[in-house]
């Protein structure tokens with residue numbers, strides 16, 4: 001802990017993984033064993049994830065981006081196909097579509113929840129549409145009932161980009177269990193981490209066979225002899241990464257409960273000039289990001305500078321992807337008109353610190369600093 005002081009007010013990072021001694025001991029066990037890649041711990045991590053999310057199959061891979069890449073290939077999406085995805089997400093959601101030679105068909109988000117607007121999907125469907133990627137942005141599930149209805153009507157598979165949503169729920173059902181494929185990230189910014197890592201879940205055995213082949217050079221995972229059933233990658237997870245994530249997974253409910261408490265304090269105490277995130281009834285947010293939106297881009301810049309001067313790190317929540325240089329050049333959208341909610345979230349949104357190691361005292365300091373900014377400004 002020498003680099004991180006409890007209740008330090010001069011240096012509050014946006015995020016910080018909680019690596020405990022028990023986690024470190026588990027990692028050391030793997031390193032001492034010499035079995036470094038995709039062994040017992042990765043297998044246990046997959047089994048525990050299946051149990052948590054209530055799905056039949058889980059495959060661990062080297063990142064959340066690798067898992068999205070494998071998901072698209074496993075569904076047979078490729079060159080010339082179209083994939084529907086939200087205009088507001090982390091860029092990886094779109095990059096994987098480009099990397100398989102398919103076309104991104106962006107759809108706007110709704111303004112309250114930052115997730116795909118189900119009412120705008122149908123107009124984006126064409127005979128070339130091959131899949132819908134739904135993003136559970138910031139850890140809140142999208143409206144899966146409405147989106148599944150549309151997908152079923154057009155016979156389209158759903159990939160849930162649940163990178164931020166391990167443990168998120170609608171009613172009793174977990175993110176990742178609604179679509180054909182659920183994809184998670186174990187990057188240090190997410191609820192639990194393996195350093196770099198990802199998880200794929202599905203109830204379909206044939207899809208899981210493809211996942212396991214594609215992560216490991218195309219080797220048939222169900223055969224005793226070595227045979228190659230696909231042109232695969234090396235997207236394997238190391239066993240010490242598996243041990244780290246497994247150790248953290250054991251306390252995920254406590255982690256999420258603590259973050260829920262932090263979020264509730266933000267929601268209760270932050271100045272009402274700020275547009276606060278909303279959670280629909282019956283939905284359980286993971287609060288991977290606590291994302292506020294402000295009245296203008298200028299207000300965002302001034303608040304961010306004020307917080308930075310006061311030792312509080314913040315960042316933009318996600319991108320309006322069609323407005324980023326590569327996508328703007330290729331698809332030539334006018335994002336302000338075509339995706340107004342995504343543009344607004346991108347240009348006025350701010351992610352505030354929220355993580356297990358953030359203390360109540362630090363949280364109150366952040367809230368008071370933000371409220372002081374508004375009291376001074378008004």
Ligand SMILES: *Cc1c(COP(=O)(O)O)cnc(C)c1O
Pocket residue numbers: 063064065066089090092093135161163164184185186187196197198
């Ligand atoms: C973090 C994230 C990813 C990428 O995950 P990595 O593990 O960093 O590759 C993809 N999509 C979303 C929505 C994310 O937040």
